[in-house]
Amino acid sequence: MTRGSELGVARPVVLAVALLAALLVVVTRPADVRLATLGLLALGLVAGAGLGLVAGRRPRPARPRATVERINDGAFVVVLTALWGLAMWRLGPWAGLVTGLGAGFGVGLLLARRPRGDAGLA
Numbered sequence: 001m002t003r004g005s006e007l008g009v010a011r012p013v014v015l016a017v018a019l020l021a022a023l024l025v026v027v028t029r030p031a032d033v034r035l036a037t038l039g040l041l042a043l044g045l046v047a048g049a050g051l052g053l054v055a056g057r058r059p060r061p062a063r064p065r066a067t068v069e070r071i072n073d074g075a076f077v078v079v080l081t082a083l084w085g086l087a088m089w090r091l092g093p094w095a096g097l098v099t100g101l102g103a104g105f106g107v108g109l110l111l112a113r114r115p116r117g118d119a120g121l122a
Contacts, residue, residue, distance in 0.1 A: 011110055018103035025088060025099040037096035044100020052108015
């Protein structure tokens with residue numbers, strides 16, 4: 001599978017997860033703090049997208065990633081998801097900011113255009 005086809009599948013998944021997380025964080029808040037949560041979510045989305053765009057423009061390393069590195073990345077995502085669940089439970093309306101940063105970062109990475117360099121052996 002080529003890198004382009006991996007990203008083609010990842011785009012709708014990342015966008016759907018970001019939308020679902022944003023919806024979940026707003027709906028699960030009490031009615032009196034939903035507006036504050038929504039504002040912090042919007043702020044987090046903008047900041048996270050900016051960080052994702054900056055991080056996404058860094059050139060990739062020339063060597064391909066090993067299977068163990070990919071498994072480690074998956075385990076890290078599981079840990080981040082557990083921490084997000086704790087944040088949803090304890091942070092109140094500030095959970096919108098945490099969710100917005102994470103969702104915005106993922107979307108920013110997808111929107112970033114990497115600089116063209118050596119394609120390597122791939």
